[in-house]
Amino acid sequence: MNMPAASASVAPAANRTQLRVGLGERSYDIVIGPGLLAEAGARIAALRPGARVGIVTDHNVADRHLGTVETALREAGLSPTPVLVAPGEKSKCFAVFEEVVDALLAARIERGDLVLALGGGVVGDLAGFAAAALRRGVDFVQAPTSLLAQVDSSVGGKTGINSRHGKNLVGAFHQPILVLADTGALDTLPLREFRSGYAEVAKYGLIDNAPFFAWLERKWQAVFGGGPERIEAIATSCASKAAVVSRDEKETGDRALLNLGHTFGHALEAGAGFSQRLLHGEAVAIGMAQAFRFSAAQGLCAQGDAARVEAHLRSVGLPTRIADIPGALPDTDGLMALIGQDKKVSRGALTFILARGIGQSYIARDVDPSQIRAFLEVERQPS
Ligand SMILES: NC(=O)c1ccc[n+]([C@@H]2O[C@H](COP(=O)([O-])OP(=O)(O)OC[C@H]3O[C@@H](n4cnc5c(N)ncnc54)[C@H](O)[C@@H]3O)[C@@H](O)[C@H]2O)c1
Ligand SMILES: O=C(O)C(=O)C[C@@H](O)[C@H](O)[C@H](O)COP(=O)(O)O
Numbered sequence: 556m557n558m559p560a561a562s563a564s565v566a567p568a569a570n571r572t573q574l575r576v577g578l579g580e581r582s583y584d585i586v587i588g589p590g591l592l593a594e595a596g597a598r599i600a601a602l603r604p605g606a607r608v609g610i611v612t613d614h615n616v617a618d619r620h621l622g623t624v625e626t627a628l629r630e631a632g633l634s635p636t637p638v639l640v641a642p643g644e645k646s647k648c649f650a651v652f653e654e655v656v657d658a659l660l661a662a663r664i665e666r667g668d669l670v671l672a673l674g675g676g677v678v679g680d681l682a683g684f685a686a687a688a689l690r691r692g693v694d695f696v697q698a699p700t701s702l703l704a705q706v707d708s709s710v711g712g713k714t715g716i717n718s719r720h721g722k723n724l725v726g727a728f729h730q731p732i733l734v735l736a737d738t739g740a741l742d743t744l745p746l747r748e749f750r751s752g753y754a755e756v757a758k759y760g761l762i763d764n765a766p767f768f769a770w771l772e773r774k775w776q777a778v779f780g781g782g783p784e785r786i787e788a789i790a791t792s793c794a795s796k797a798a799v800v801s802r803d804e805k806e807t808g809d810r811a812l813l814n815l816g817h818t819f820g821h822a823l824e825a826g827a828g829f830s831q832r833l834l835h836g837e838a839v840a841i842g843m844a845q846a847f848r849f850s851a852a853q854g855l856c857a858q859g860d861a862a863r864v865e866a867h868l869r870s871v872g873l874p875t876r877i878a879d880i881p882g883a884l885p886d887t888d889g890l891m892a893l894i895g896q897d898k899k900v901s902r903g904a905l906t907f908i909l910a911r912g913i914g915q916s917y918i919a920r921d922v923d924p925s926q927i928r929a930f931l932e933v934e935r936q937p938s
């Protein structure tokens with residue numbers, strides 16, 4: 556039985572950053588800082604007192620953080636039911652989607668109740684899509700626990716799963732009602748995963764914030780080290796994303812800039828079988844380096860800028876070349892077929908995010924496929 560909220564007050568804390576995604580009646584807060592998972596109950600009960608909460612999470616995150624969240628929810632008079640999935644990109648598929656939806660229905664998550672996505676971007680995208688579909692839509696809260704999820708996937712309402720035809724091809728725009736980014740959770744995140752998320756942080760600098768990219772070049776060790784710079788990088792990233800999403804929720808215009816590095820990156824991720832061989836942020840790092848190399852090869856941006864992008868990504872330990880991906884990949888035709896399924900394709904015409912320089916990315920529509928093919932042929936040669 557659902558219980559009324561016992562106590563739904565949250566003590567104001569100095570070490571919190573709060574941002575708002577302005578979307579009219581779908582507006583919501585992003586709260587960033589340490590210790591937020593322990594406050595999840597009070598913060599969620601303040602929005603939906605007495606709700607049942609289906610907590611979708613993966614085994615890695617459950618082992619480390621589920622207990623804190625369940626206790627917090629119960630203490631606030633909420634009724635949690637955990638729904639566990641296997642960690643990793645392969646869980647963003649139809650079969651696991653069905654399992655999650657079934658488990659949420661079995662837990663009697665009704666309209667007026669909530670889904671809580673506790674984990675990285677895989678859990679966020681999967682749980683968000685389940686929430687969008689369940690009973691034609693229930694509310695959901697994002698509690699991102701990876702760097703990638705805290706700076707990118709928990710904000711903006713893109714939810715979905717992969718198909719055999721490619722990445723994120725089935726999904727819905729469904730905004731969360733709250734994002735709780737507990738920066739303390741990052742203390743348990745493996746280094747490779749932190750690096751992967753860092754690629755999306757660097758992306759915001761490369762899109763339209765050259766001073767932020769320069770700041771990251773100087774401060775990246777502190778961001779990795781966990782000092783105040785880490786929270787600053789997360790907050791700057793979320794502010795960038797919130798601003799774009801508020802302007803263009805459904806990517807009819809400049810939200811596509813957030814796809815910098817993703818047209819190449821998604822094809823490589825799919826080509827590597829959505830496996831541990833290539834994490835999403837690693838694919839984006841290669842894709843961003845490629846977008847800058849392609850732009851430089853077309854005379855659109857200085858070679859020096861492309862070199863600077865690659866140097867920074869490599870300095871933090873991210874891959875920047877196809878040759879950095881272990882194992883076999885599809886041939887160039889295969890990669891072109893995957894690129895042809897990109898959601899930015901319109902009537903067969905390719906759209907890429909290209910750059911006139913660092914912080915000067917732009918949307919290039921109707922890019923000549925033969926130029927992309929020729930570029931990929933060169934990129935595939937071992938250096
Ligand atoms: N919806 C969007 O706007 C958007 C944006 C960017 C990326 N994405 C998607 O996000 C996914 C990638 O997200 P990700 O990099 O977070 O991957 P992920 O969800 O697979 O998480 C990375 C790994 O870290 C583990 N993990 C997460 N938090 C942890 C913690 N605090 N301690 C220990 N382990 C932890 C997970 O179990 C997993 O093994 C991709 O599917 C990508 O397409 C979506
Ligand atoms: O939020 C967006 O918009 C983005 O493009 C953010 C990307 O980092 C993210 O990987 C997103 O899921 C890609 O979107 P898609 O529409 O290309 O699937």
Ligand SMILES: [Zn+2]
Binds near residue numbers: 817
């Ligand atoms: Zn991404």
